[in-house]
Amino acid sequence: MEIILTVNKQSRKVEVRPAETLLDLLRRLGYKSVKYGCGEGACGACTVIMDGRPVNSCLILAVTVDGREVTTVEDLGTIQKPHLLQSAFVESGAVQCGFCTPGMIMAAKALLDRNPSPSEDEIKEALDGNLCRCTGYVQIIEAVRLAARRMKAEKKKN
Amino acid sequence: MIPFNLVRAESLEEALDLLDRQPPDVKIIAGGTDLLVELRSLSPREKGPGIVLDITPIDELKGIEDNGSTITIGPLTTHREIAASPIIREHAPLLSTACSTIGATQHRNIATIGGNVINGSPAADSVPALIVLDAEAVFKSKNGERVSPLKEIFVKPYRTDIKEDEILTALRFERLPEGARSSFIKLGRRNALAISRMNIAVIIVLEGNTIVEARISPGSATPLPDRIKAAEKILIGNEPSEELFRRAGKEVSGEMINRSGIRWSTPYKQPVIAALTTRALREAVEKR
Numbered sequence: 001m002e003i004i005l006t007v008n009k010q011s012r013k014v015e016v017r018p019a020e021t022l023l024d025l026l027r028r029l030g031y032k033s034v035k036y037g038c039g040e041g042a043c044g045a046c047t048v049i050m051d052g053r054p055v056n057s058c059l060i061l062a063v064t065v066d067g068r069e070v071t072t073v074e075d076l077g078t079i080q081k082p083h084l085l086q087s088a089f090v091e092s093g094a095v096q097c098g099f100c101t102p103g104m105i106m107a108a109k110a111l112l113d114r115n116p117s118p119s120e121d122e123i124k125e126a127l128d129g130n131l132c133r134c135t136g137y138v139q140i141i142e143a144v145r146l147a148a149r150r151m152k153a154e155k156k157k158n
Numbered sequence: 159m160i161p162f163n164l165v166r167a168e169s170l171e172e173a174l175d176l177l178d179r180q181p182p183d184v185k186i187i188a189g190g191t192d193l194l195v196e197l198r199s200l201s202p203r204e205k206g207p208g209i210v211l212d213i214t215p216i217d218e219l220k221g222i223e224d225n226g227s228t229i230t231i232g233p234l235t236t237h238r239e240i241a242a243s244p245i246i247r248e249h250a251p252l253l254s255t256a257c258s259t260i261g262a263t264q265h266r267n268i269a270t271i272g273g274n275v276i277n278g279s280p281a282a283d284s285v286p287a288l289i290v291l292d293a294e295a296v297f298k299s300k301n302g303e304r305v306s307p308l309k310e311i312f313v314k315p316y317r318t319d320i321k322e323d324e325i326l327t328a329l330r331f332e333r334l335p336e337g338a339r340s341s342f343i344k345l346g347r348r349n350a351l352a353i354s355r356m357n358i359a360v361i362i363v364l365e366g367n368t369i370v371e372a373r374i375s376p377g378s379a380t381p382l383p384d385r386i387k388a389a390e391k392i393l394i395g396n397e398p399s400e401e402l403f404r405r406a407g408k409e410v411s412g413e414m415i416n417r418s419g420i421r422w423s424t425p426y427k428q429p430v431i432a433a434l435t436t437r438a439l440r441e442a443v444e445k446r
Contacts, residue, residue, distance in 0.1 A: 001164070018164035018210065021194070040195040041265060042351060053238070053267040059191050060268065063164055064214050107263065129262025129351060 003066035007031065008075035016062040022048070023057040025065075026072060033073040033102040037131075044130030047103035048072050054110040056129070073102040076109065084154070085109060088147035089140070096134035104130050108144045116152055118144070159198050160206035168215050170298065170327070176211060177323040178300035183208035186325065188234055189269035191261065192277045219272070219327060222246065230330040233272020237261075237284070240271060249333040252340035252359055256287035259344040262351045272326050275308070278316045279353075281378040286359035287342050289383050290373040291331040297324040312382045338363045338371075341442040343434055354378050356431055358410075360438045362393065369393045374406070379414040379431050386413045389435070403439040407432035 004013050007029065016025055023046045026034045037045030039058050046057040049071040057070075077083035082090070085105050095101050104127060111118055111126035118126065123144045132140060162185075167173035177184065185207035187193050193210075200206055213219060219234040224245045231240065240246050241258035260266055260274070260283045274284045275295070285308075293308040300323060308329065311318045320326065334340060340361040346352025356378045363371035372393040374386045389409035396402050411432040415424065 017161075019159045019161050019197075021159070039198055041191055041261070044262070044264060047264055050267075054264050055267050056191075056264045059189075059194050059265075061164070061187065061190060061194070061210075061212070063166065064187075064190075064212060110263075126263060129264040 001063055003063060005065045005067070006069040008071055018061070018063060020062045021058055022050075022055075022060040022062050022065050022070070025062040026057060026070070031072045031074055035099055035102060037099070037103075041129075042131070043100070043103075044107060044127075045100050045103045047106045047130060049106055049110050052110070052113065054107045054126075054129075071106070071109075073105050076105065083109075084150045085112070085143070085147040088143040088150065092139045092143035092146055094135055094139040094143035100130060100132045100134075104132065104140055108147070111144070112148055112151060116155075117148060120145070159194075160200045160202060160204065162197070162206050162210050163208065164210045164212060166212045166215055170216050170218055170325070173211060173213050173216065173325055174298060174300050174323070176209075177325065180322060181209055184211050184322070185209070186211045186213055186276075188213060188273040189236065189265075190273075191265050191269040192273060192279075213325065219325075224249065224333070228330055228332055230328050231271055232328060233275070233326045234270050235272075237266040237269055237271065237274070238263075240284075241266065250287075250291055250331065250340075252342040252361065253284065253287040253291065255342040256283045256344070256357070256359065259283050259342075259346075259354075259357075265351075271329060275311075275329065276318055276320060276326055278312060278318050280315045280381065280383070281354045281357075282383075283342075283344055283354055283357055283377065285383045286357055286375040286377040288329060288331065289375040289385060290340070290359045290361045291334075292373070293329050293331040295326060296328040296330065297321070298327045299323040299325070303327075309382075309384055315381060334361065335363055335371075337365060339442040339445050341438040341445065343438045343441070345430065345434060356427060356434060358431070358434045358438045360435070360442050362398075362439065362442055364398070364443075367397050369396055369398060372406075374410060374435065376410055376414065376431055376435065379410075379427065380417045386410050388413055393439075398439070398443045400436075400440070403436045404432075406439060407435035410435045 035045035037043035041056040041059045220232045223230045237257040246254045297304045344357040361373040372390040389406045
């Protein structure tokens, strides 16, 4: 079945199998930041932003993404010029093995896009679908707060 | 994942036409958060569905409408939309709370209330809230429309009486009356991403300081969702008090054992459902 979707602002026409998930499709297209963790929506490692909302790409059939817009962490920054969320994660020690990080960052990005100054509870709620087995979450929450502060400061400057 | 054929229905008409031809083993997919997990758990040797019918493009199955007395929710409305809806927050706040406790943010963004109902899990969070709202389910098929009290569609855990040629097209209920207070409490092993160990939905209507109407429905406590009329009776005609709420809680736990029997989980569930009921009633009275 043929679908047209937008991935990271780029429109793509692709052939998909009926049983293919959005996660399968994104990885097949080369967006390897999107991780297969549990395959049942319990870990959040496959989180991407679809039409402005964070979703588990393992729980979505690729066919149903026809006409929609998907953003992965590849759209955020590069090693030379990381996104403020990415640098905040590094500086706060919010990354250890790194497997959960792309999903965490996308869930955090979806939050900050809607709510630039979240409270600690709002951050916890936004990340409650993402598991991390290394860091213990404290640094991750700290990273989101740091990124929020810097994004606000940057906005003021402009 | 096990291979299957997929048909995308662009309209309700198209979906009902397909179901009317009675192809074997059709599974309807809405949000997919339950179905895809189920399909992925099948081994390649097991038999999957013949056809997965995707109804997500059908706009008339989405959204929340309020005509001033009756609220109608399209089955494809997501839990996030219900939790955030000003209509639901004002006229059925316990349903907003119930939907906000389901899964995690990522699930609430795609999972639908129709899926939650038709999946038929005894632990479904939206169901006890809909049951105390005395909701009706509307089904459509090529042969017409069928309206049923929601409570009556549940046949056994994970099984509803939806016919093979039917689609759930609406859930509807009356706005809560003036003076009504409601509460929904979910108890999971953790706050996020947990399936309810138990939950409880209550509505009470006060006139002055007297309870004139009470509706109580526990989730994950009885094999089929239902109101616990014996506990409701204890409340009606009385003034709210801690002692009264304790008695109602005890009645709910007694009724749970009557209906579910003594199970391995009973020593835990018996006192906990009583306490949850008491707490929900207290919370309902203290609100507003």
